[in-house]
Amino acid sequence: MLNTAAKPDAGAEQELTDGFHLIIDALKLNGIKTIYGVPGIPITDFGRMAQAEGIRVLSFRHEQNAGYAASIAGFLTKKPGVCLTVSAPGFLNGLTALAHATTNCFPMILISGSSEREIVDLQQGDYEEMDQLAIAKPLCKAAYRVLHAQDIGIGFARAMRAAVSGRPGGVYLDLPAKLFGQVINADAGAKSLVKVIDAAPAQIPALSAVKRALDVLKSARRPLIILGKGAAYAQSDDAIKSFIEKSGAPFLPMSMAKGLLPDLHPQCAGAARSTVLREADVVMLIGARLNWLLSHGKGKTWGEGPKKFVQVDIEPKEMDSNVEITAPVVGDIGSCITALIEAMGGNWTAPPADWLNAVKTKRDDNVAKMARRLMNNNSPMDYHGALGVLRTVIKERPDAILVNEGANTLDLARGILDMYQPRKRLDVGTWGVMGIGMGSAIAAAVETGKPVLAVEGDSAFGFSGMEVETICRYQLPICVVIFNNDGIYRGTDVNPLGSDPVTTVFVKGSRYDKMMEAFGGVGVNATTPDELKRAVDAAMDSGKPTLINAAIDPAAGSESGRIGNLNPQSILKKKQA
Numbered sequence: 001m002l003n004t005a006a007k008p009d010a011g012a013e014q015e016l017t018d019g020f021h022l023i024i025d026a027l028k029l030n031g032i033k034t035i036y037g038v039p040g041i042p043i044t045d046f047g048r049m050a051q052a053e054g055i056r057v058l059s060f061r062h063e064q065n066a067g068y069a070a071s072i073a074g075f076l077t078k079k080p081g082v083c084l085t086v087s088a089p090g091f092l093n094g095l096t097a098l099a100h101a102t103t104n105c106f107p108m109i110l111i112s113g114s115s116e117r118e119i120v121d122l123q124q125g126d127y128e129e130m131d132q133l134a135i136a137k138p139l140c141k142a143a144y145r146v147l148h149a150q151d152i153g154i155g156f157a158r159a160m161r162a163a164v165s166g167r168p169g170g171v172y173l174d175l176p177a178k179l180f181g182q183v184i185n186a187d188a189g190a191k192s193l194v195k196v197i198d199a200a201p202a203q204i205p206a207l208s209a210v211k212r213a214l215d216v217l218k219s220a221r222r223p224l225i226i227l228g229k230g231a232a233y234a235q236s237d238d239a240i241k242s243f244i245e246k247s248g249a250p251f252l253p254m255s256m257a258k259g260l261l262p263d264l265h266p267q268c269a270g271a272a273r274s275t276v277l278r279e280a281d282v283v284m285l286i287g288a289r290l291n292w293l294l295s296h297g298k299g300k301t302w303g304e305g306p307k308k309f310v311q312v313d314i315e316p317k318e319m320d321s322n323v324e325i326t327a328p329v330v331g332d333i334g335s336c337i338t339a340l341i342e343a344m345g346g347n348w349t350a351p352p353a354d355w356l357n358a359v360k361t362k363r364d365d366n367v368a369k370m371a372r373r374l375m376n377n378n379s380p381m382d383y384h385g386a387l388g389v390l391r392t393v394i395k396e397r398p399d400a401i402l403v404n405e406g407a408n409t410l411d412l413a414r415g416i417l418d419m420y421q422p423r424k425r426l427d428v429g430t431w432g433v434m435g436i437g438m439g440s441a442i443a444a445a446v447e448t449g450k451p452v453l454a455v456e457g458d459s460a461f462g463f464s465g466m467e468v469e470t471i472c473r474y475q476l477p478i479c480v481v482i483f484n485n486d487g488i489y490r491g492t493d494v495n496p497l498g499s500d501p502v503t504t505v506f507v508k509g510s511r512y513d514k515m516m517e518a519f520g521g522v523g524v525n526a527t528t529p530d531e532l533k534r535a536v537d538a539a540m541d542s543g544k545p546t547l548i549n550a551a552i553d554p555a556a557g558s559e560s561g562r563i564g565n566l567n568p569q570s571i572l573k574k575k576q577a
């Protein structure tokens, strides 16, 4: 039912509504149940009213974290996650997350209040003056401004469609302060709202493209399938599993595609990554891009032999972005995979046994080597000892959601923590951004109701650490484990001048667990893998907000984790101090 606002003066017949209520009605009409944001002028009352109207409005301590929450809500639900901010500084704080959503193809709408157009455009110095629409444009898929209450419905419809159709991404919606208070006839207002029908229409691939892809795959002697987070986003889990099993090919999940098929699936080549990338002769990408994370599809990682690529993606421009794609299949992933399965027929020939055996041998070797390192009960803990117990925690609770950020903490956890179900691993995404941690954890708990385990480097955690108060305030079932090695990559570096601490090192022996206690949550200091396991089990069983300070040997990590090779080097020798 449409909201009606202030009754008109005595004698007038018509009922009125206003911008505040029309925005709430537009959100509800389109199934938006949650808003992540930070209040302030001009959106404080809007947040209160939306809450009173039954929308869940989660109030954060910093817009960036609210934005990351909205972006991951979009990934998990296939509906745009909504982030609400005030003008200029709040808008800018939300913008990093909007750009992150766009880069990662997560549907998100950043809604920011803004100052008065007349004053902004003449640059007369309004309260929080900024031309927000112009600034947002290059960082998102689409940006719109609504100036008139009767356009709110259309404005939202455009934002929804832009966020979720085709390749999803971030959308900016600029709502000037005056819009909220504008009053119009309630009937006209109700009629102006738009319920978006089929916001992300199926995009069926051409049969010829499907056949071409299968011909290339059939010709392979050493096929490999790579699953990206686009495949996880598609929520076509059964079809993807059937396709991979029918193909018989080894598959490699990218980070956030882990669990689409269990990491312990017999065809999973996760533990033989370098071998399969180097040796495969046909590589099929499903919702994965050939960006830096796959070394752009060329160079040493990909070996010497000739390779053919098949790529399944909703975005035609993705094809040939880095190397030639022999068989592009453009469409939404669900429709593409269904078409591929159908066209495969009933007697698809499995890949040659020597290839499957070679991959299996390599994988089993690597798993056995790793298993020994994961069993250690050293104190201070190293990454392997600590991750060894967390691996068991997840095995025992496969429906829990894992959030993960850091450098060593990220790279080692990605390899060691097996995932069993789709969309259970949320991490730093395409940019390797630090700061997604608490926002992602909060959205995961809110959107799914499942327990969340956030495995955080001590530096990574610092980017969103204040949100532990938010976690306690909403009593969310989140267990944060901080891998505290006293710094970025390592806690052992020194400044040769001996003046200020070196740039990568923090206060030694910090107790992050005390931060959680400050807000009524459970704080634990764990110094051995056994202590860590007990504390995480208790937290996951109780669902109480918990933060565990896991003391990691400050010397255990390596520079930049697994991507130290990306640090620029000069041929000149380092100057000695």
Ligand SMILES: Cc1ncc(C[n+]2csc(CCOP(=O)(O)OP(=O)(O)O)c2C)c(N)n1
Binding pocket: 405, 406, 407, 408, 409, 410, 431, 432, 433, 434, 435, 456, 457, 458, 459, 460, 461, 483, 485, 487, 488, 489, 490, 557, 561
């Ligand atoms: C927003 C942002 N700022 C800075 C960086 C650079 N960076 C990469 S990893 C990292 C922190 C690594 O330290 P930590 O989280 O403690 O993990 P560790 O390697 O110590 O386990 C930083 C600052 C980044 N990726 N993103």
Ligand SMILES: [Mg+2]
Binding pocket: 457, 458, 459, 483, 484, 485, 486, 487, 488, 489, 490
């Ligand atoms: Mg660290």
